[in-house]
Structures are given as C-alpha cells and as structure tokens.
Amino acid sequence: MTTVIASPTQEEHSRVNDTAQEIVEVSGITKVYPGGTVALRGVDLAFPKGKMTTLLGPSGCGKTTLLKIIAGLLDATEGVVRVNGKEVSGPGPERAFVFQDFALLPWATVLTNVGFGLEMQGVDKATREAKSRSYITKVGLAGFEDNYPHELSGGMRQRVGLARALAVSADVLLMDEPFSAVDEQTRRLFQEELLRLLAMENKTVIFVTHSIEEAVYVSDQIVLLSPRPGRINRVVIPGIERDGKTPDEIRREPGFLDTVEDIWDTLKKYLDEERMV
Amino acid sequence: MSRTLVDSVYIPPETSSFDTMIIWRTISVLFVFGSWEIAGRIPISIAFPTFFETMTALFEMIMDGRLAHAYFETLKPLLVGVGISAGFGVLIGTSMGLYRSVQWLGEPIFIVMQAAPMAALIPLVTFVYGIGLAAKVCAVVILAAPIIVLNSYKAVTNANVSLIQMCASFQGSRVQQIIRVIIPDASPMIFAGLRLGVAAGFIGVILAELLITPTGIGDLITYHRSVAEYADMYAAIFSIILFAAVTIGLLEKAEIAYFRPERKKKKGS
Numbered sequence A: 001m002t003t004v005i006a007s008p009t010q011e012e013h014s015r016v017n018d019t020a021q022e023i024v025e026v027s028g029i030t031k032v033y034p035g036g037t038v039a040l041r042g043v044d045l046a047f048p049k050g051k052m053t054t055l056l057g058p059s060g061c062g063k064t065t066l067l068k069i070i071a072g073l074l075d076a077t078e079g080v081v082r083v084n085g086k087e088v089s090g091p092g093p094e095r096a097f098v099f100q101d102f103a104l105l106p107w108a109t110v111l112t113n114v115g116f117g118l119e120m121q122g123v124d125k126a127t128r129e130a131k132s133r134s135y136i137t138k139v140g141l142a143g144f145e146d147n148y149p150h151e152l153s154g155g156m157r158q159r160v161g162l163a164r165a166l167a168v169s170a171d172v173l174l175m176d177e178p179f180s181a182v183d184e185q186t187r188r189l190f191q192e193e194l195l196r197l198l199a200m201e202n203k204t205v206i207f208v209t210h211s212i213e214e215a216v217y218v219s220d221q222i223v224l225l226s227p228r229p230g231r232i233n234r235v236v237i238p239g240i241e242r243d244g245k246t247p248d249e250i251r252r253e254p255g256f257l258d259t260v261e262d263i264w265d266t267l268k269k270y271l272d273e274e275r276m277v
Numbered sequence B: 001m002s003r004t005l006v007d008s009v010y011i012p013p014e015t016s017s018f019d020t021m022i023i024w025r026t027i028s029v030l031f032v033f034g035s036w037e038i039a040g041r042i043p044i045s046i047a048f049p050t051f052f053e054t055m056t057a058l059f060e061m062i063m064d065g066r067l068a069h070a071y072f073e074t075l076k077p078l079l080v081g082v083g084i085s086a087g088f089g090v091l092i093g094t095s096m097g098l099y100r101s102v103q104w105l106g107e108p109i110f111i112v113m114q115a116a117p118m119a120a121l122i123p124l125v126t127f128v129y130g131i132g133l134a135a136k137v138c139a140v141v142i143l144a145a146p147i148i149v150l151n152s153y154k155a156v157t158n159a160n161v162s163l164i165q166m167c168a169s170f171q172g173s174r175v176q177q178i179i180r181v182i183i184p185d186a187s188p189m190i191f192a193g194l195r196l197g198v199a200a201g202f203i204g205v206i207l208a209e210l211l212i213t214p215t216g217i218g219d220l221i222t223y224h225r226s227v228a229e230y231a232d233m234y235a236a237i238f239s240i241i242l243f244a245a246v247t248i249g250l251l252e253k254a255e256i257a258y259f260r261p262e263r264k265k266k267k268g269s
Helices: A010-016 A063-071 A110-114 A116-120 A125-138 A154-167 A184-201 A212-218 A247-252 A254-276 B002-007 B018-041 B051-063 B066-098 B100-115 B118-129 B133-157 B161-169 B174-211 B216-226 B230-258 B261-268
Strands: A003-006 A022-032 A038-048 A052-056 A078-083 A086-088 A095-098 A172-176 A204-208 A221-225 A232-237
Touching: A022 A063, A022 A204, A038 A063, A038 A204, A038 A232, A052 A063, A052 A212, A063 A095, A063 A172, A063 A204, A095 A154, A095 B161, A110 A116, A110 A125, A110 A154, A116 A125, A116 A154, A116 B161, A116 B174, A125 A154, A154 A184, A184 A212, A184 A247, A212 A247, A212 A254, A221 A254, A232 A254, A247 A254, B018 B051, B051 B066, B051 B230, B066 B100, B066 B133, B066 B174, B066 B216, B066 B230, B100 B133, B118 B133, B118 B174, B133 B174, B161 B174, B174 B216, B174 B230, B216 B230, B230 B261
Parallel strands: A052 A204, A052 A221, A095 A172, A172 A204
Antiparallel strands: A003 A232, A022 A038, A022 A078, A078 A086, A221 A232
C-alpha cells in the first residue's frame, strides 16, 4: 500500500520507517553555485538503514547535487550531513558512489578497476584482488577480470562500477542514475540484480533516477523534489509486495500503476508550470 | 543472468588485421620511394639524385664511419636539449594544469614562445651563448619546450572530472589523484606533446648546426651541398628524417607500454 507524506519532518520519517534506524540525515541543506544559481534550499531528509531511497524530480531540481553533497564530493553552502550520527565534510569509507558515466579507468583492467577503491584505502594487493574477484563473480562478470572497459558493453561497465562500490564494504551506496546509459532490457535485468545484491549485502542505497517506473519498482521510499531550487515536495512509500510475484506481475499491479500515475501527475504539474513561465 | 551478460558483450567493428596494415604501409613507403626514383631519373633537377643513388651514398657513409661521427656530434645537443625540454616541460606543464598560480605565471610566457618564430632568435642565442654546445642546446630547448609545456598543461586541465571525483569518493588523496588518475588520463596528450616537442627538437638541432656552426648532420648537409655531392647531402637528410621518425615511433610504443596498455589491445583487435 502506498503511503504519502507531504513535506515530512525527520520525526515523521522515523514514524514511517519505525523499524529502521536512520543512517544518513541531511539538515537544512542549501546549495548555491558560483554565479548565484540556487540548486537546493533548506532540504531536511533522513535515510533509513538498509532501505533504498530514490531521489526523483524534474531536470535540474538538484537530485545529483544532493547526492554529491551526501557523498562529500560537493560542499553545501548551508546545512549539515550526518552519517551514523557523525557530521561529515568529505568522502568517507562508509559511503561509496556509483557514477552515471561509470567512471572506470580506461587503462585498467576490470580487476584493477574493481579493486581501485580498496587500493585508495591502502588494502594490500593480495587481499584486494581476492575481494575484487569475489565481487566480480557476484555481479556476473567472472571471466572478464583481465578485460579493459572498452571491451565491455554499457551494462557490464556499470556492473564493474557497482562491484567497485560494493568491494569497499561501505554501509551506504550512492547511485547517480546508474542505469541511464543502458538499454531497457539491460536496465530491467539490472534492477532485479540490484535488488538481489542489496538483499544479500544489506546496504542502504540512495538512488537518483529520472524514471518514475524504476523509482517505484526498486524503492522503499521515494523523495519527490520540487523544481529548482530543490525542496522536498513529499515522500512516497510505494510499499510493493514482492513475495512470490514476477517482475511483470508487480509492474501490472494496480497499486504499482497508481503510484506511478500519482508521481507523474505531480511531475506533470511542474512541467506545466515551467511551460507557463 | 551472467549468461545474458556474456551474450551482450560489445564486439567492436572489425578492424584491419595486422597483415593488411603492413601491406598498406609497405605500399605507402614503396609509392614515396618509387616516386623519388622516377623524379631522380627524369631528372626534375640536376641537384636531385635518384633514390638508389641516395641509398648507395647512405650505405657508404655508414661504412666509412662519417655518419656515426656526425650523429655523435648531433646527438649531444639533441639529447641534452630534448631531455631538459621533456623533463622540465612535463613538470612545468603539469604544474600549470594543477595550480592556478603556476598557470598564470607560465601561460603567457609559453604561449608567446610557441607563437613567436623562435628560429629567428638563433642569432641572439649565438650572441649570448657563443657557438658551443650551450647555444645548440638552447636552440633545441626554445623550439621543443613550449610545445611540451602547453600540451602537458592542456592535458592536465582537461583530465576527466568524473574520474577525479571517483578517486576522491574512495578517499584518494590529492597525490593519489594526480598519480593514479590525472597523469595516466592526460598521458595521450602529454605524449602527443612529447612527440611534437621531440620533432621540434630535431628541427632545432639541425637549424643550430646549419646556422650556428656546421657540425654533425648539419655539417654533412652543408659540406656535401657546397661540393655538389647531392646524393650524400640527401643521404644525410634522409638519415635524420628516418632517425626522427623512429624516435617518435619508439616514444609512442613507450606510452602504450607504460601508460595505456588498453591501446595495445585495441590495436591488436
């Protein structure tokens, strides 16, 4: 059953996810880029542990900016980010980022790419390679360890990016439109794989996507952002029951379709307003 | 699932095989040498020997040791000059790409050096450094360094931001970002600059040997022109062109071997 919280406070988040502890909290995040563009204004959010939260909104609403602020790759103009209750000001070992454009080293093999995060953390070569091989197998790329990125398809490259993020054993995975560069069939396969891997690894995921259907299908909660400057419009809890159902059955369920439609109505309103301006 | 993945492996469009490449390159070389032979036989000028006459002269120069002696003289300023230009050039260019203050300091100097006709400054170099090794080294450096510096600078400035952010996201230090991401990512353009810089260095050393004091290959060219032994003169010119081309080819091989091994696979595919 879908639950909608309009302009939620952090306390309300806690009520919805009362069984889940919050691992990432953002308070009063405002981001003003040089030149005066206000990307985000006063964003308060909490991300429950072990759940997948999707940031969804119209283009330019600051989804990726918010994700990069949480990752510590961008500084917020105002506000704080707390991970496991501790304020953070830069990247940390408890967070790993999966990039939209894969960000693989073209001159390095799959094995070296997957072990890159571990290498940066000073893990010795033998441990690094053993761990990398294990995650390469988990993402279904066994046998491709010595291949270079240019020899892989888009979907396979993103699997390398995912394996690299999983290998560092971070609690939180930050995924910036990870499936946007792959075709629809691969995207659906990837969604299933991601859900399976996350169930195994028990990770918290913060996920940015443009696809409403994808957001509803994979997420435990969806944060809808308003057009720039991005603010929280509302939080949607899709409440998809997956037990014993095939992906196609889930996608045909009235609850799933209604949630997709409801989110689309909101985004459409934003688009209409933008057109009027 | 992995089955599906394996099925979706990207197969690059079929490229020319190694054998085909060799055939076309051989045809290209034969075409140039054949045209040279025909032009020499016509002849287009009494000062233009045939390809075979030139190769005979080259063989004689190799056998009697004239060429080895000339290269011994030419290589001294060339190696020192190219070494200084490559070492300091890459260092200065990389620093310009990494640090704003170094960029502001160096950019105007090297842009002016690149744009200016540096060969015209060789008389000034002679005035300051005399006619010895220092003047020739200086001639090589003023021609080679600006290209190497500016290419390295642009290469580092245009390093892939996403890769740098990726490195930072895994807590890579600034030094790790530079060594593990920025330099390898910039290496194709840095090496392109090195190749152009080395080629300019060859121009510099020959100009110096022609304009400052006739030594080495420059001396061979000047002397054989003055006594109308054109086959010997062309042999000296041919040898320096071949030497420059081989050096630049070796630089490319070094780049692929040490910085971009994936390009070796691409070439082999």
